[in-house]
Amino acid sequence: MNTIAIITARGGSKRIPRKNVREFCGKPMIAWALQAARSCGLFDTVMVSTEDEEIAAVAKQYGAEVPFLRSEENADDFATTSDVLTEVLDRYESQGQVFDIACCLYPTAPFVTADLLSDAFRRFAESDADTLMPVVRFSYPVQRAYVEQNGLLVMAHPEYRDTRSQDLTPHFHDAGQFYFFRPERLVKHGTLLAGRILPMELPESRLQDIDTEEDWAVAEMKFRLMRQSADAGLSGAWPHLVLRDAAMTDAPLLYAWRNDPETRAASFQTGDFTYESHLRWLEERLKTPGLYMLLCDGVPAGNMRVDVKDAGAHLSYSIDPVHRGRGLSVPMLALTEEKVASLFGDNVRCLVASVKPENAASRRMLTAAGFVPEEKEEFIEYRKALQHTEESHE
Numbered sequence: 077m078n079t080i081a082i083i084t085a086r087g088g089s090k091r092i093p094r095k096n097v098r099e100f101c102g103k104p105m106i107a108w109a110l111q112a113a114r115s116c117g118l119f120d121t122v123m124v125s126t127e128d129e130e131i132a133a134v135a136k137q138y139g140a141e142v143p144f145l146r147s148e149e150n151a152d153d154f155a156t157t158s159d160v161l162t163e164v165l166d167r168y169e170s171q172g173q174v175f176d177i178a179c180c181l182y183p184t185a186p187f188v189t190a191d192l193l194s195d196a197f198r199r200f201a202e203s204d205a206d207t208l209m210p211v212v213r214f215s216y217p218v219q220r221a222y223v224e225q226n227g228l229l230v231m232a233h234p235e236y237r238d239t240r241s242q243d244l245t246p247h248f249h250d251a252g253q254f255y256f257f258r259p260e261r262l263v264k265h266g267t268l269l270a271g272r273i274l275p276m277e278l279p280e281s282r283l284q285d286i287d288t289e290e291d292w293a294v295a296e297m298k299f300r301l302m303r304q305s306a307d308a309g310l311s312g313a314w315p316h317l318v319l320r321d322a323a324m325t326d327a328p329l330l331y332a333w334r335n336d337p338e339t340r341a342a343s344f345q346t347g348d349f350t351y352e353s354h355l356r357w358l359e360e361r362l363k364t365p366g367l368y369m370l371l372c373d374g375v376p377a378g379n380m381r382v383d384v385k386d387a388g389a390h391l392s393y394s395i396d397p398v399h400r401g402r403g404l405s406v407p408m409l410a411l412t413e414e415k416v417a418s419l420f421g422d423n424v425r426c427l428v429a430s431v432k433p434e435n436a437a438s439r440r441m442l443t444a445a446g447f448v449p450e451e452k453e454e455f456i457e458y459r460k461a462l463q464h465t466e467e468s469h470e
Contacts, residue, residue: 079176082123083140086146118194162263205272322369
């Protein structure tokens with residue numbers, strides 16, 4: 077397949093002037109999107125569509141192509157993303173280049189990583205969708221929205237006044253980061269937002285709208301937290317890992333991790349759950365020990381749940397999507413083993429983890445950590461005997 081990444085970077089930002097080339101955590105904002113597109117190895121061409129000479133210069137500095145400037149017609153406030161993409165693809169086609177798969181990547185999406193693009197590309201290429209769109213779940217049911225009428229609040233949908241939250245259909249909104257699409261279907265529909273749209277759900281921790289100075293400050297704070305341990309891994313220094321007890325203040329992050337598509341696919345609990353039910357579950361779960369947050373250089377990177385029954389400590393865990401692929405699961409299991417031995421003593425004789433047969437990543441990880449598999453009817457149960465010492469009882 078011939079592939080292209082198109083970064084759409086107009087120079088006329090009104091709310092935050094020169095947003096696309098303003099320094100964000102040490103680099104021009106657009107540089108982060110370009111870095112993700114170039115380092116993922118997916119694209120034959122990485123180009124920037126802009127009418128702005130300064131943006132073009134910065135784009136070339138960070139390795140992108142700018143073979144032509146955007147037309148005046150598509151550089152105003154009324155041009156749509158689809159208009160810009162069509163112009164780019166038409167210009168390339170006039171030079172004899174056509175593409176099987178394209179990615180529209182926004183320049184103000186620093187939270188997009190090479191791993192995220194690779195995952196999205198795989199899902200899209202394996203589908204027959206016209207477009208793949210990253211989406212985020214509304215944290216509160218939109219059916220319970222209020223509108224103002226004559227100075228007073230009224231329910232926009234009063235028919236849902238007494239409907240339980242868990243019975244309301246979840247709604248999603250565009251994450252505003254990137255789209256994968258098939259160029260010939262963009263021509264057919266005239267827009268990205270038509271035809272068969274494949275969703276890719278992201279947690280709220282993986283994005284931030286940047287429309288005001290306050291948004292900018294929040295985005296930089298979130299970005300630094302996300303990058304802190306990743307940079308430690310890239311530099312070759314093993315990050316400092318600890319397990320701490322979870323708290324109610326961890327509720328939003330735990331909810332985002334529980335809703336992550338990969339986590340949901342690996343889970344044995346497939347039913348939907350609302351934020352309200354999540355809060356009730358967390359409040360009840362915190363009444364007994366065994367729910368921990370993994371901190372990687374002080375930044376939450378995952379969680380571990382320990383449920384004791386029949387002399388076994390049954391484990392459930394997840395890793396923040398930002399930190400996957402860094403080998404944190406095995407040391408987290410080692411820390412959990414120490415916790416269990418110290419907390420429960422001889423009441424627990426082994427660690428137990430159940431995984432679906434298709435969950436190859438967890439199976440490899442558990443084997444590497446010394447667990448022994450036993451096949452059951454619908455899952456594989458991994459066990460590891462605990463070695464108790466005098467110190468473990470203190």
